[in-house]
Amino acid sequence: MNLESCRHCGHRVPETATSCPSCGAHFGRPRGVDSGFHFLYWGLSYRRKFVRTLWLLSLSPILLLFPKVSVGHIQLVPVGFISTLVVGVAQLIYTYAMWKKLEG
Numbered sequence: 001m002n003l004e005s006c007r008h009c010g011h012r013v014p015e016t017a018t019s020c021p022s023c024g025a026h027f028g029r030p031r032g033v034d035s036g037f038h039f040l041y042w043g044l045s046y047r048r049k050f051v052r053t054l055w056l057l058s059l060s061p062i063l064l065l066f067p068k069v070s071v072g073h074i075q076l077v078p079v080g081f082i083s084t085l086v087v088g089v090a091q092l093i094y095t096y097a098m099w100k101k102l103e104g
């Protein structure tokens, strides 16, 4: 196991550590899978989550191709599309903020 010095306190820490055990400083390393393909969203680093969310969001207009179905006066397709956009954008903002905070 290789050791390196903490930038903040000089304590010797393993290269793979995400934070210093002595002073608690974060090293800005991705905590999840950050390269290659990984199927499960929750195993990804925030950077990759951000990229995947962006991807899925760009595919969301496909929802508009579904046949029109309505419950009472509510058209399900546009409602589904708009709620996907709202949730997707909120998730983009969150993953971006966490990416910059923990990994940037």
Ligand SMILES: [Zn+2]
Pocket (backbone or CB within 6 Å): 006, 007, 008, 009, 010, 011, 020, 021, 022, 023, 024, 025
């Ligand atoms: Zn330290």
